[in-house]
Amino acid sequence: MIKILTFKLITIIFLVVNYISLSQRYNYWKRRFLGFAFVMRNKNCFRHIGDGCYISSDIVLRNPNDISIGSLSEISRNVTLTTWRSNDSKKGPLIHIGDNVSIGEGAHITASNLIKINDDVLLGKYVTITDNSHGYSDATDNFLAPSERDIVSVGQVVLEERVWIGDKVTILPGVRIGEGTVIGSNSVVTKDIPKHSVAVGNPAKVIKKLTNKN
Template sequence: MLKKYGIIGFFWLGYFRIRTKLLFRNARLIRFPFRIRGRRLVVVGKGFTTGFNCRIDAFDLKKSNAALITIGENVQINDFVHIGAVEKIIIKDNVLIASKVFITDHNHGNYSGAYQDSPKSTPSSRPIISKPVVIESNVWIGEFVSVLPGVTIGEGSVIGTMSAVVRDIPPYSIAVGAPAKVIKKFDFKKNEWIPVEGS
């Protein structure tokens, strides 16, 4: 480990591990700076690991006192990941999230359906609209991805870099683009990723 990190890196690693245990007892390693609001509304499983400058925000607007962000076991988020919840975000086991990813279950204002907010109103005055987000186990999310309200990403899926996930992604799929579109699905009989027709 000393060879891998060097003397100074080894010192910082030890320091981060001590601070990690004070913040989340069962986490593996949190690299600081790490910003968290609503700590009591965030549940973290064993083996949670972060990069630098991650931010987790849990705002209990409904005063439910229930967990708003639940992170499963062996989840790794890299540098500058931002996760924000007012209703529910669930990230299941063994999820790997690259740097600069944004995951949110809410938005300022409503832009579809019977009632829609006017663009003449100030964005900060518009009501907070939310829908739960679920990221199933074994998902890999690439760099600069945005995962938006109401989305479920199915088990074993891959989200390509710079994608915007605005609708559900089925299990065992590769999705890319803005909005993210499925381009491959895994065929368990052939044991390979098969391109989706028309993608």
């Protein structure tokens, strides 16, 4: 009797595990299909989209005509990409995403000037990148709600090739992160970080230089 109950229990567990596994695979491929379909349906809305891109269908966009995405790049769920016209910028805003870039779930990238993410960059989940602020903090602005103040371009943001940004990192205006650099999770990047470095903290500081073992 005990052996029969044990066998039935094992069978039930096996069926449940297989059902969960099949359900997860189904949901994964469903999201992939919807993402590729989203790209095909909205390709002409963007400034440029390269071949083989995947963009989650639940992405939040503002002014996609100011957004350029290179080939083989992937943008995950709940990512927000927005551009804003700034009174102090002569050129229109641009978010440039290079080839083979991966942007993790919940990332928020907002530009009023230029945010340039070069090839082979990896952004973790819930990363924030901004090149702007909500106006100047003077007496005039104090009489306006923050949402009504002009967007002010503070400085371009550039991520060079093969940069790896950890989860929940914030990158502030005017920052350039050198090629091959790693930024640790939860860091706040307030100034330039040199290439081939590891930086962590708030504000982010270099704790290690990455050197070729050869």
